[in-house]
Amino acid sequence: MNENSGQTPSSQSMRGSNQSGLRAWNERLLFTLLHTQGAMPKAEIARVTGLSAQTVSVIIRALEQDGFLEKGDPVRGRIGQPSVPMSLAANGAYFLGLKIGRRSSEMILIDFHGAIRDRRMLRHDWPEPKAARAFALKAAHELVQRLPEHDRARVAGMGIAQPFQIWDWSETISAPQAMMDRWRDCDLCADLGAQLPYPVFLRNDASAACGAELVFGTRAMPRDFVYFYIGFFIGGGVVLNGALHTGESGNSGALGSMPVRAPDGRTVQLIELASIFSLEQRLVTEGLDPDLLWTDPQDWPVPDHLISDWIARAAQAIAQATVACLAVIDFKAVVIDGWFPPAIRRRLLESVQAAMNAQNLAGIDRPLISEGSLGSDARALGAAALPLTDRFLITTEVGLGNGQTSGD
Amino acid sequence: MNENSGQTPSSQSMRGSNQSGLRAWNERLLFTLLHTQGAMPKAEIARVTGLSAQTVSVIIRALEQDGFLEKGDPVRGRIGQPSVPMSLAANGAYFLGLKIGRRSSEMILIDFHGAIRDRRMLRHDWPEPKAARAFALKAAHELVQRLPEHDRARVAGMGIAQPFQIWDWSETISAPQAMMDRWRDCDLCADLGAQLPYPVFLRNDASAACGAELVFGTRAMPRDFVYFYIGFFIGGGVVLNGALHTGESGNSGALGSMPVRAPDGRTVQLIELASIFSLEQRLVTEGLDPDLLWTDPQDWPVPDHLISDWIARAAQAIAQATVACLAVIDFKAVVIDGWFPPAIRRRLLESVQAAMNAQNLAGIDRPLISEGSLGSDARALGAAALPLTDRFLITTEVGLGNGQTSGD
DNA sequence: TCAATACTAAATAAAAGTGATTTATTTATT
DNA sequence: AATAAATAAATCACTTTTATTTAGTATTGA
The missing domain is CATH 3.30.420.40 (ATPase, nucleotide binding domain)
Structure with missing residues (x-):
């Protein structure tokens, strides 16, 4: 009985915000910053975010404690105390990405840096819901089992990328309509979400590829x-x-x-x-x-x-x-x-x-x-990006500001 | 020397948030709520926002003090203390909206409820930057002067709605190209922003009309x-x-x-x-x-x-x-x-x-x-909606949440 | 019918809690 | 000596929790 199913995070529309929300926001901000810009010392993070050095210090320490961030080698050579660049810990979190395609389906496992660690592939004549479900469960299990034991609990979710409304084109591509119709009432996302101990997300395959370009593109x-x-x-x-x-x-x-x-x-x-x-x-x-x-x-x-x-x-x-x-x-x-x-x-x-x-x-x-920049892996990467984005990144760009009037 | 010009609020991209930002966010939330839902007692505001009654009480009192909100008649007839509905004070803020059209231009003044209080019109053969500027300054002055004196400082901004890239169609509509070209290098928005004591915003006329439907539509x-x-x-x-x-x-x-x-x-x-x-x-x-x-x-x-x-x-x-x-x-x-x-x-x-x-x-x-639902006034209303939105409303729907895990 | 009493919900004051900022200090380097 | 990074301690801003007050409806009993 878990509620890991919704493909959209369901707009809570008119909710107020409190301090825990504030902290959560700033944490995501730091994750997003390190994800897009790469390693950065605390002091610079403070500068670019406008947060105080102390706040950044506190947040970073907590996230490091939790294994999401790690220290780099101190940078010497400049005046002052050497700066210690902080970066996302590669094994801070893992994400599964399932692509369902016309000729084959594929599951990948990526780490917190977005690197593909492992993959499983299934060839098929036509994609079919039951087979896809079985493959997803098997592949997910195998990929997670091959992780070091203490990393297995760090798998933060799964994303699925699949074509939408394929039944509309079964004629165009001379596909068996009956088989395509099986996808109509199939909610693979909810189905897998109920089976697995982490949230599962769904996205149109091309949109997922686009999201991959956004999150992992060079x-x-x-x-x-x-x-x-x-x-x-x-x-x-x-x-x-x-x-x-x-x-x-x-x-x-x-x-x-x-x-x-x-x-x-x-x-x-x-x-x-x-x-x-x-x-x-x-x-x-x-x-x-x-x-x-x-x-x-x-x-x-x-x-x-x-x-x-x-x-x-x-x-x-x-x-x-x-x-x-x-x-x-x-x-x-x-x-x-x-x-x-x-x-x-x-x-x-x-x-x-x-x-x-x-x-x-x-x-x-x-x-x-x-x-x-991603080519044939774009869809699977986009699928894996779904739980990454959901849990760690800020997507909207429009936060709530820091209330400082731009005094003249 | 003021910086009231930018047509977009310039994404500050990666800024952190602090408590003042939190309060500002919650204030906007309440404005947005009262704008869209109409009058509401504090207790209900607390319920729908998820904020504590105390927080709502404090924020509302401050906004009422500042003249942005006002009490309605207490609602009796239900068990418990009668509830006092709070609503936007009609004269809490005023906004100017300038529409520049093919045959005529028009300036309206709306109040905090979105009601059109007053208007000025200018007929012309073709829209022309200098004339538009002169009309805008004159109309703005007149409309503001006709307000009660203590309300004049509550004019919160001006919006402009005008067609973009009209010079691209001068041929299609057999307009004098030379006159249309005058719009190319004209930044009416910055120009007026430098003259007026409140911010000025610019938007494409049809987009503005759309925005009006969103903000004032029935x-x-x-x-x-x-x-x-x-x-x-x-x-x-x-x-x-x-x-x-x-x-x-x-x-x-x-x-x-x-x-x-x-x-x-x-x-x-x-x-x-x-x-x-x-x-x-x-x-x-x-x-x-x-x-x-x-x-x-x-x-x-x-x-x-x-x-x-x-x-x-x-x-x-x-x-x-x-x-x-x-x-x-x-x-x-x-x-x-x-x-x-x-x-x-x-x-x-x-x-x-x-x-x-x-x-x-x-x-x-x-x-x-x-x-x-707005017809011929849509563009001017959309223009006036720009400063309203900029200063008082939340547009993104994606806030920072209140950090409460949806515990089962 | 009319008080007296119980109950309910709104509103808020006071105290407590959370998290960011400010200030001062320590540390490691040029 | 100068500089910048990092952080502890104190302070500040804002929300929440708890307790109390207030103003009404509902119920009861003579």
């Missing part, structure tokens, strides 16, 4: 960006004010459903033009083995003209979808990533950039268009 | 909705997590720039099909006076077939734009309002609802489509 990102993840399906995520936005039902960033104009003039959904399944279909009609695309995301041993054709169509469609996105939200960047070799990602990126020039941008600002 | 709204405002131009606003999202440069909700398919098959921007200027052009080609549309937003003495044609095209285009919006953000509602008679708004609404049935909604949730 590049500095603007506060608002839109993200395309090209897998078997194309999907998306939106980051607003530095935080992933998923909406009440988690369906924000359903970019695959964006209407675009196909080369033949018809209006179709983006998913039909820019997903890998459309390339796969082409392979099949050419008599090639579709598994060429799925065995290794680092290498696509496929005739180049097929890829070029696909990229051209996909880029054109993505550019159109991007303009629509920009008309809704003033995104400062567009990030493109997916389950494909980095070289392909680069070519697609450049094609999208070129296709943007043909779009009518009157009244909207031209965004930066850039590559994602 | 209907209960979902946390995420998209808003179309049909004026001389069509524009939009987006509400996410119960807060208006404008983006870093304030250009979010630039729905006029949304590409849609025109009846003739061309891809054009929504602004060309669903703005009132397209109806105005039609009037001109029919030899009618365009001022028929602009003299009274309660009545359009125009041949009905012209209006029907316009509604049909506009609704078709808005429905397409709506689908694109839903692919980006999982909006739960679509709100349509504008500078037109309520009967026209209703007809447009119904046409959009009908047009939605022809759209491909695979993978996205069907939203509620509803009317706005």
